[in-house]
Amino acid sequence: MNSTRIIMVTSCKGGVGKSTVSANLAIKLALDGWRTLLIDCDFGVRSLDLIMGLEDRIIFDITDIILHGIAPEKAIIQDSRSENLYFCAAPYDYETDLDHEEFRNAIRSIGDQMNFDYIIIDTPGDTGSPLRLAAAASDEALVVSTYQPASIRAAERTGILLEESGVKTRKLIINCFHADGKEFEGQPGLLEVIDKTSIQLLGIIPFDSRLSDRQAQGEDVFTIPSCNAAEAFTNIAIRLTGRTVPLFTGFKKIKRAELIKKIQ
Numbered sequence: 001m002n003s004t005r006i007i008m009v010t011s012c013k014g015g016v017g018k019s020t021v022s023a024n025l026a027i028k029l030a031l032d033g034w035r036t037l038l039i040d041c042d043f044g045v046r047s048l049d050l051i052m053g054l055e056d057r058i059i060f061d062i063t064d065i066i067l068h069g070i071a072p073e074k075a076i077i078q079d080s081r082s083e084n085l086y087f088c089a090a091p092y093d094y095e096t097d098l099d100h101e102e103f104r105n106a107i108r109s110i111g112d113q114m115n116f117d118y119i120i121i122d123t124p125g126d127t128g129s130p131l132r133l134a135a136a137a138s139d140e141a142l143v144v145s146t147y148q149p150a151s152i153r154a155a156e157r158t159g160i161l162l163e164e165s166g167v168k169t170r171k172l173i174i175n176c177f178h179a180d181g182k183e184f185e186g187q188p189g190l191l192e193v194i195d196k197t198s199i200q201l202l203g204i205i206p207f208d209s210r211l212s213d214r215q216a217q218g219e220d221v222f223t224i225p226s227c228n229a230a231e232a233f234t235n236i237a238i239r240l241t242g243r244t245v246p247l248f249t250g251f252k253k254i255k256r257a258e259l260i261k262k263i264q
């Protein structure tokens, strides 16, 4: 029986933070002791290898395993952050349409053979075939949305698409939350975002202006000092593993009551 949890991180909208969430969540799960494989399913426009700082080590990609018989151990590389963290890149060029069942079976068999606890799959920001492939392979999905109305609408649409694709467990991650409330005026409140997407909330990640630069250097949020976003990832990883942790633990600088006032 397959015991690997296969989780896609998704939204059919670009730039909402899917790769950021995939990378940092996978890193956190691995640092917490779970054997974790991060797969880039953003075929054609891969960037997760850059975010992970692994671009110089990529020789093979996930389609080499499935289409060209390359051994998983060759295409899956270990990350130096943790002995539990592994990465598999997306192809640069992708023209073939992979068969959904073949893809699903390949991902499951990698999970079994290499004893992964978690496989996290990053997806592109559109409704094209890689998103559907990832959905075919995944049991669970984390839908990422910011506060932008277009992003919320995309999250809702993604939720419907996932339901149609048979991904039974779907959870929402709200990204780029402005804990100081500065960017809050005129934006829908947290509760409204949850209502509009009709997806149960798993976590909220604050905006951190230092994140982009760090990411460009292949560094993760856990290297940023006093970073609320890092705490948010810690909480999300804990919640994902089935333990309860208050939603707002990571928001040190604002009082919970003030936040609740803002979201109502």
Ligand SMILES: Nc1ncnc2c1ncn2[C@@H]1O[C@H](COP(=O)(O)OP(=O)(O)OP(=O)(O)O)[C@@H](O)[C@H]1O
Pocket: 013, 014, 015, 016, 017, 018, 019, 020, 021, 042, 123, 124, 125, 175, 176, 177, 205, 206, 207, 208, 209, 210, 211, 212, 213, 215, 229
């Ligand atoms: N919480 C955050 N705080 C600050 N910046 C963030 C946050 N989350 C993501 N970003 C920045 O937003 C940009 C887009 O993030 P990312 O690449 O993860 O999005 P994506 O949804 O994967 O995009 P694409 O659809 O193009 O693959 C990046 O520059 C990233 O550093």
Ligand SMILES: [Mg+2]
Pocket: 018, 019, 020, 042, 047, 122, 123, 124
């Ligand atoms: Mg991305």
